[in-house]
Amino acid sequence: MRISIAESAVICLVYLETFLALLLRLIPQKIIRVVTWTVNKLEASAETPTELHLRLAPTVHDMCRVFGIEVEDHLVRTEDDYILTLHRIAPKPGRFNGKVVYLHHGLLMCSDVWVCNIKRNNNLPFVLHDLGFDVWMGNNRGNKYSTAHLTRTPKSYKFWDFSIDEFAFFDIPNSVEFVLRRTKVPQLICIGFSQGSAQMFAAFSLSEELNRKVSQFIAISPAMTPxxxxxxxxxxxxxxxxxxxxxxxxxxxxxxTAVMWQKTLHPRIFNWMIEFGNRQLFNWKSKNITPAQKMVSYAKLYSTTSVKSVVHWFQILQAQKFQMFEESDGFINSIQKPYQIACFPTRTNIQIPILLIYGGNDSLVDIHVMKENLPKKRVFDIEVENHEHLDLIWGERVDALVIINVIKFIDFFDHSSSLLGETSFPKCKGNDDDDAETFSIKEGIFSSHEDTFQNYEHPVFHNMVLTDFHSN
Incomplete structure (x- = not known):
C-alpha cells in the first residue's frame, strides 16, 4: 500500500495531535478544571450575560432557558435499535396553529445549532414557536444526545458502523413517524440544514410513504454533491x-478529542482553529457572522459522528454523484469493479414541494447540479447573495434573509388548493426560459397572500426582505 508524501504529512499531523491529546489527559482533572474556570472568567468580562450563558450552556435545555423557553425530551427507537433523542418546543396552550415542524441539523452537529443565536429572533425554532407551530428538533445517531443502542455501546466498532444510508433508511423516517404519532397530525413540515437536508433528500427518495407524510420541505444550505x-x-x-x-x-x-480541546483552549484560540479549518477546507470567511456570535456558535459547532459517515461524503465527492455508501475493498481499483454503486433516486421519487435557500458564496452548493437532480416543477430556490454555508443559520440578518422566507413558503402552500399541478405556481415576469420560470415574493406567488403576514404580530416580520424565488 503506497502512501504519498502529502498523505504522510497529514498522518504525521494527526498523530501529533493525538500525542498532544494524550499528554493533556495525563494532567490531573483538578488542574484542567481550574484552567477552564480561569479562561471562562477572563473571557466573561468581554461578554454580555446572554452571550456568556449561551456559550457555557451544556445542553439545548439550558440554551433555550436563556430565552425563557422550555424543551421536552422524547426518545425514538429506530428499526435497527438505536435510541435517538428528539427535542420538542411545544406550542403554548391555546396557541397551536395546527402545523408541526421537524428540523434536522448538519454534519458533526446536534440540535444545539438551531438555538444558539444571541438575537432571539434569529433562532428559527423560536420564531416558529411564537407563531404557534409545534416544533421538533431531531438528532442523528452518534451525536451527544443519541449515544444509546439496545445491544451496542459507543465503545464498540459496531455502534459506529453507520453512514448517510442509515440516516436515510432509519433516523429520518423513524423520527418523522414518531412525531406524527405523538402529535396526531397527518403531515408535517421538514426543514434541514446542510447534511440534514441531504439526509431528507435521501430518505424522501427511498420511501413513497414518507412523501405522503411531509407537506413541504425547506433545505437551508442544502448539501448533495459538493x-x-x-x-x-x-x-x-x-x-x-x-x-x-x-x-x-x-x-x-x-x-x-475536539471537545477536550474546546474545554481547555482559550475560546479565541479555539475559534481561530475553527476559522482556519473552514478557510482551508471550504474557503469560508464567515464575514456575516459577528465575532460575538462566533464565540457562542463555534462552542456548539461540534458533536460526535462516525468516521464512516465522513468517508461516505468523500465517496460522493469523488464520484460527483449522490450515491449510497460503498463498502470499499482497498485492493480493488475502481476501474476493475464489476458493479455500480446505487444513487439515491431524488429526481424521480420525491413528490414534495421543496424550497432551497443557499448562500451565493457557499462552496458546498452547486445549485444547478442540485436542481438537475430534483424533480421539475416542485423546486423553488432563493440565493442569499454574499453569504456562505454557516451564515444562513448564524448570520447577523438570518431573521430578514432566511426565516421570513421560510414562513412565507409555508404560508403559501397552506393557502394553495393544489400542490402538484404544473399550473399551481403563477408565472411572473423575469425569465424567458420555460424551464426556469421566475417567481417573486413581491409580484408573484406570494402577492395574493401578502396581507396574511401583516396579521403576524412578530418582530421578524418588521424586517421583511423581498426575495426572488426561482422554480426548477
Whole structure:
C-alpha cells in the first residue's frame, strides 16, 4: 500500500495531535478544571450575560432557558435499535396553529445549532414557536444526545458502523413517524440544514410513504454533491481511498478529542482553529457572522459522528454523484469493479414541494447540479447573495434573509388548493426560459397572500426582505 508524501504529512499531523491529546489527559482533572474556570472568567468580562450563558450552556435545555423557553425530551427507537433523542418546543396552550415542524441539523452537529443565536429572533425554532407551530428538533445517531443502542455501546466498532444510508433508511423516517404519532397530525413540515437536508433528500427518495407524510420541505444550505474542497491537497486526499481516513481516525467516532480541546483552549484560540479549518477546507470567511456570535456558535459547532459517515461524503465527492455508501475493498481499483454503486433516486421519487435557500458564496452548493437532480416543477430556490454555508443559520440578518422566507413558503402552500399541478405556481415576469420560470415574493406567488403576514404580530416580520424565488 503506497502512501504519498502529502498523505504522510497529514498522518504525521494527526498523530501529533493525538500525542498532544494524550499528554493533556495525563494532567490531573483538578488542574484542567481550574484552567477552564480561569479562561471562562477572563473571557466573561468581554461578554454580555446572554452571550456568556449561551456559550457555557451544556445542553439545548439550558440554551433555550436563556430565552425563557422550555424543551421536552422524547426518545425514538429506530428499526435497527438505536435510541435517538428528539427535542420538542411545544406550542403554548391555546396557541397551536395546527402545523408541526421537524428540523434536522448538519454534519458533526446536534440540535444545539438551531438555538444558539444571541438575537432571539434569529433562532428559527423560536420564531416558529411564537407563531404557534409545534416544533421538533431531531438528532442523528452518534451525536451527544443519541449515544444509546439496545445491544451496542459507543465503545464498540459496531455502534459506529453507520453512514448517510442509515440516516436515510432509519433516523429520518423513524423520527418523522414518531412525531406524527405523538402529535396526531397527518403531515408535517421538514426543514434541514446542510447534511440534514441531504439526509431528507435521501430518505424522501427511498420511501413513497414518507412523501405522503411531509407537506413541504425547506433545505437551508442544502448539501448533495459538493464540487470540491478548497484546499487542493485536502481535496485530493478526500477523494483517495478510504483507507487513509480509517488509518488516521480509526473506524469509530470522528475527532473524539475536539471537545477536550474546546474545554481547555482559550475560546479565541479555539475559534481561530475553527476559522482556519473552514478557510482551508471550504474557503469560508464567515464575514456575516459577528465575532460575538462566533464565540457562542463555534462552542456548539461540534458533536460526535462516525468516521464512516465522513468517508461516505468523500465517496460522493469523488464520484460527483449522490450515491449510497460503498463498502470499499482497498485492493480493488475502481476501474476493475464489476458493479455500480446505487444513487439515491431524488429526481424521480420525491413528490414534495421543496424550497432551497443557499448562500451565493457557499462552496458546498452547486445549485444547478442540485436542481438537475430534483424533480421539475416542485423546486423553488432563493440565493442569499454574499453569504456562505454557516451564515444562513448564524448570520447577523438570518431573521430578514432566511426565516421570513421560510414562513412565507409555508404560508403559501397552506393557502394553495393544489400542490402538484404544473399550473399551481403563477408565472411572473423575469425569465424567458420555460424551464426556469421566475417567481417573486413581491409580484408573484406570494402577492395574493401578502396581507396574511401583516396579521403576524412578530418582530421578524418588521424586517421583511423581498426575495426572488426561482422554480426548477
Amino acid at each position: 464540487r470540491r474542497l478548497h484546499n487542493r491537497i485536502v481535496d485530493k486526499l478526500a477523494k483517495s481511498s478510504p483507507r487513509l481516513m480509517y488509518l488516521l481516525f480509526g473506524r469509530r467516532v470522528l475527532l473524539p
